[in-house]
Amino acid sequence: MKTRHIFLIFIGLSLIQLFVPFQMISSKESVLRNGVPYKFKTRPVDPTDPFRGKYITLNYELCTAKTNDTLWSRNDDIYIKLQTDSLGFAKVEEVSRSEFKNSDDFVRGTVAWGGSKDGTVNFNLEFNRYYMEESKAYDAEVAAIESVRDSLPNNDTYAVVYIKEGNAVLSDVIINEMSIKDYVEK
Amino acid sequence: MKSMNSKLIKELPELVSNKVISVAVSEKIAEYYARKTDQSPNKLMVIFGVLGSILIGLGIILMVAHNWDDMAKSIKTMFAFIPLLIGQLAVGYSIIKKKSAVWKESSGTFLFFAVGSSMALISQIYNIPGNFSSYLLTWVLLCVPLVYLLKSNALWVLNLVFISYYACEYGFGSQHMPLWYVVILLGLLPFYISKIKKDNASNLVGVISWLLPLSLIITLGAFIKTEWESLPYLYLLLFSTIYLLGNLPFLANRQLRKNGYLVLGSIGTIVMLLLFSFKWIWKESIININPSSEELIIGLVLFLISAVTFKCSWKKIKKEGFNLFLYIMALFPVLCLIGTTSIITAVIGVNIVLFVLGLITIKKGIDQYHFGISNYGLLILSSLIICRFFDTNISFVFKGMLFVLIGAGFFVVNYLMLKRNIKK
Numbered sequence: 105m106k107t108r109h110i111f112l113i114f115i116g117l118s119l120i121q122l123f124v125p126f127q128m129i130s131s132k133e134s135v136l137r138n139g140v141p142y143k144f145k146t147r148p149v150d151p152t153d154p155f156r157g158k159y160i161t162l163n164y165e166l167c168t169a170k171t172n173d174t175l176w177s178r179n180d181d182i183y184i185k186l187q188t189d190s191l192g193f194a195k196v197e198e199v200s201r202s203e204f205k206n207s208d209d210f211v212r213g214t215v216a217w218g219g220s221k222d223g224t225v226n227f228n229l230e231f232n233r234y235y236m237e238e239s240k241a242y243d244a245e246v247a248a249i250e251s252v253r254d255s256l257p258n259n260d261t262y263a264v265v266y267i268k269e270g271n272a273v274l275s276d277v278i279i280n281e282m283s284i285k286d287y288v289e290k
Numbered sequence: 291m292k293s294m295n296s297k298l299i300k301e302l303p304e305l306v307s308n309k310v311i312s313v314a315v316s317e318k319i320a321e322y323y324a325r326k327t328d329q330s331p332n333k334l335m336v337i338f339g340v341l342g343s344i345l346i347g348l349g350i351i352l353m354v355a356h357n358w359d360d361m362a363k364s365i366k367t368m369f370a371f372i373p374l375l376i377g378q379l380a381v382g383y384s385i386i387k388k389k390s391a392v393w394k395e396s397s398g399t400f401l402f403f404a405v406g407s408s409m410a411l412i413s414q415i416y417n418i419p420g421n422f423s424s425y426l427l428t429w430v431l432l433c434v435p436l437v438y439l440l441k442s443n444a445l446w447v448l449n450l451v452f453i454s455y456y457a458c459e460y461g462f463g464s465q466h467m468p469l470w471y472v473v474i475l476l477g478l479l480p481f482y483i484s485k486i487k488k489d490n491a492s493n494l495v496g497v498i499s500w501l502l503p504l505s506l507i508i509t510l511g512a513f514i515k516t517e518w519e520s521l522p523y524l525y526l527l528l529f530s531t532i533y534l535l536g537n538l539p540f541l542a543n544r545q546l547r548k549n550g551y552l553v554l555g556s557i558g559t560i561v562m563l564l565l566f567s568f569k570w571i572w573k574e575s576i577i578n579i580n581p582s583s584e585e586l587i588i589g590l591v592l593f594l595i596s597a598v599t600f601k602c603s604w605k606k607i608k609k610e611g612f613n614l615f616l617y618i619m620a621l622f623p624v625l626c627l628i629g630t631t632s633i634i635t636a637v638i639g640v641n642i643v644l645f646v647l648g649l650i651t652i653k654k655g656i657d658q659y660h661f662g663i664s665n666y667g668l669l670i671l672s673s674l675i676i677c678r679f680f681d682t683n684i685s686f687v688f689k690g691m692l693f694v695l696i697g698a699g700f701f702v703v704n705y706l707m708l709k710r711n712i713k714k
Contacts, residue, residue, distance in 0.1 A: 111385050114439050118378045121405055121432050125370060125412050132416035153422060156410045157355030179465065235414040237359040274417040285359050 135273040139266035140209055142186055142194040146263050148234070148248050148277065148284075158241035160284075162232045162263055162277065167216070168224050169196040176218030176225045183270065184227065185210045193262065199225060203270055211265075211272045231265055231274040236285065243288040248279055299323055333493075339396035340444040347373075347403020354411045363415055370411035377401030381440065398440040402433050402448055423460035426452055427470055434474060437481055443494045446481055447501065449474065454505040461512025467584060468512050475505075490540055499541065500550030503532045507558065516582045519575040522565055523626065524585065527592040529558030530618040534599040537616060539606045546662070559618055560647065560670055564677055566625075567640045572633045576626070593619070613654075614647055644674045656707060664703050672696045 148160035169184065176182070185197040186209050204210045211229060218225030236244055248261050264276045277284040302316045311319075350373050358366065380397035383389070406429045412418070413425065430452050437445045457471035482502070485495055510528055514521050536542065536551025546553060565571055581589070596619045600607070607616060614621075621643065629636030648670035655664025675692050 107385065107388060110439055111382065113435070114382060114385055117432075117435050117439070118382070121374065121378065121408075122371070124428065124432060125374070125408050128409070128412045128416070128418065129367065132418070153355075155351055155355060155406060155422075155425070156413050157357045159357075159414075159417075230419045231417065233419045234417050235357050237357045238355070240359065274419075 135268045139268035143262045158238040159235040169199045180215040335392045339392045343396045343399035351407045373404035374408040377404035394440040398442040426456040457509040496548035520581045526562040
């Protein structure tokens, strides 16, 4: 193959290599700008990713839903339509195996276990990773535990998630009405 | 070779003064060797260039992994693209200017890690939950074409390592089949085949002859989704296929250390046969085995590869005489069939096969005056005896005598070979 052809193919490949991160950014930015923010009560723990560093995994309180479907099995995709409760936190309106056509405010998750006789399904939400500076991730976990233990007023730990047409972007984690990044520095 | 050249160049003035050659010829010779040295790819430079790029690339990824909270999102995003753009410019420059292998290998390796770091940083900024396996897959997919564009050995190896990592992440402990592993591996094979055709003696072909079978051995488990029962059967088939691949005419005449297929295939086959020489594994597995369609496909593919490989090596096999290792692929299914009706017959069969393999290997070692091979044969026999130590009711005196005999065998065989070697 001629050098010119190789170079042209390389230009094409370079554009794809640039397009992938650009696409990642633009889809997330669109959700952050035009999505609806929801608050999800949560509790963080801190694991590590070898390439992307320290993050806290968020265990959400919102993880079960009533359903008449008894055929749910582990790792099935599940779509959760959301609404807010009297305190402003996200709660499940209904669940489905397919996307909701009549609403933008739904998120995707995977079934943890389901199809039980009590008519509930347990699920994991997709947006359960919040990356933090390596020195802060462990402190964040400790801070969240202490916040719950001390029963402080306004001690809710929750994640702020923007949602648009089933896409969700985790924007911040709040402890005692403060961003977790600032809270651990306190 | 290089020291020979420099020796010749040093002697040129003497040759000129003794009027063996003219001054003009001496200058031409000096010029020829100077040009040859410039053109020959400096392997050491390539290795250092690639190592440097790997270290810089990994360093960037580690710095990215710190997750700089104090930086604004826009600055972080910019940092996601800077290494990527630098890598692309360096690769583009080395293609268009037809730079040396050092340039291509180093810039390609740097770009490989820049792609990974770019995606990692954006995942952090937007807390993208995508699991680790999908991250690895996107990374490799974006970099596989670079292998062919740059004709880069280092990128071939990196892509193989990362796609194996992906297969393990995606396949183990889940119900998913890492099919992309197969697709990308097939995509990488033409480059490997062209390397074998062009320069079979090269170090890269030697390195790949270890890495490729290792990758297959590690990732096979990621494709098994049912209970464990079919796993040992498939592994035995895989090891014997790998041994057959190592016996292909263009690979078999390499030194053992440059033929990982042969070494890994042989050791793996022996280990699996030793496992099947116990009654319990047959009892546990052959009754409960219920292979899924995917496992049957894997078994069939292994058979097919073995059959084609056997056919390609047929002339060599005929010339070299009987080698039982080559027939395990055909023999083992027969033993399995026997095992479905009489487990004890199958167990005795496996023990006989192992015993014969040990004897054949010792004989081969003696014939080739190869201490390593003959001792490997003795090791097979002693392993077989050690295994029988645990599950037979023969008396301790008899077991002790067997051990003494095999120990004496080690001494005698090595002594005889040493004696023959000295005589020779």
